[in-house]
Amino acid sequence: MSSSSPVPGSPAAPGRPVVPGAPVVPAVAAAVRPAGWRALPELRSDLRGAVVWAGLLGLSGLAVGLVWVWLAPRARFEVVDGGAVPLGRPSAELLVADDAVLVLLLAGLGLLAGAGAWAVRRRRGVTWMVATALGTGVAGVLAWQLGEALAPGPTAAQLRDVGARVTTGLELSSPPALAVGPFVALLVYVVVALFAASDDLGRG
Numbered sequence: 001m002s003s004s005s006p007v008p009g010s011p012a013a014p015g016r017p018v019v020p021g022a023p024v025v026p027a028v029a030a031a032v033r034p035a036g037w038r039a040l041p042e043l044r045s046d047l048r049g050a051v052v053w054a055g056l057l058g059l060s061g062l063a064v065g066l067v068w069v070w071l072a073p074r075a076r077f078e079v080v081d082g083g084a085v086p087l088g089r090p091s092a093e094l095l096v097a098d099d100a101v102l103v104l105l106l107a108g109l110g111l112l113a114g115a116g117a118w119a120v121r122r123r124r125g126v127t128w129m130v131a132t133a134l135g136t137g138v139a140g141v142l143a144w145q146l147g148e149a150l151a152p153g154p155t156a157a158q159l160r161d162v163g164a165r166v167t168t169g170l171e172l173s174s175p176p177a178l179a180v181g182p183f184v185a186l187l188v189y190v191v192v193a194l195f196a197a198s199d200d201l202g203r204g
Contacts, residue, residue, distance in 0.1 A: 049123050050131035057113055057135025064105050064139060065146030072101045074151065074168050099174050102147070106140050106181035113181070114188025129189050136181035144172050 117132040118124065153169030172178075 046123055046125060046127040049120075050127045053117065053120075053123075053128065054131040054135035054138070057109075057132065058138035058142060060109060061139030061142030062146055064102075064109055064143035065150070068102050068105055068143055068147040069150050069170065071105075072098045072147070072151075072170055074170070096173075098170055099172060099177055102143065102172060103177045103180050106136070106143070106178065107184045109139060110136050110181040110184030111188055114185040114192075117185070118189055118192050124193075129186065132185045132189060133182040136185045137178070140178035140181045144175075144178060148172070 113132050113136050117128050120128065147170045151170040153171070
């Protein structure tokens with residue numbers, strides 16, 4: 001009966017002494033390890049790009065804040081003895097409208113961010129998905145803070161100045177609305193990924 005040929009790289013390979021009971025596992029691990037190390041440059045490359053991508057998305061919140069100031073409805077009042085009288089017929093849903101406008105803007109940003117992240121084919125994966133969520137989250141916070149800073153409400157001194165005309169400021173009454181941007185971005189990314197033809201999401 002002929003014996004099987006020795007496995008290359010194993011303790012029984014030609015040119016190497018045969019040691020009874022020598023394990024083959026270290027040889028197999030040595031053959032597998034280089035493949036894992038080759039993935040590290042790819043991971044580092046994704047991480048660097050993801051940080052830049054998240055930063056760009058965060059800075060886009062400044063533009064969203066400016067648009068919020070421009071589109072959100074505001075009401076004007078005239079200060080009289082004993083209070084302030086509205087000029088015209090302001091809507092009773094002003095605060096809700098402020099929130100609704102910001103939510104729509106953040107949803108639009110999330111839609112663009114999710115589609116944009118997927119469009120970068122060579123970076124598809126969990127790293128960029130997480131960066132997209134973080135970036136849109138930061139953008140929402142920046143938009144909120146910038147909008148309220150550029151459109152503050154009247155001060156106590158202005159409300160005591162009889163005859164002065166004041167304008168209501170922007171105020172986000174529901175901070176959980178800031179989660180809309182990351183939610184939409186992740187939803188777009190995940191839905192598109194479900195229709196990917198290959199396991200690597202078509203990365204290449």
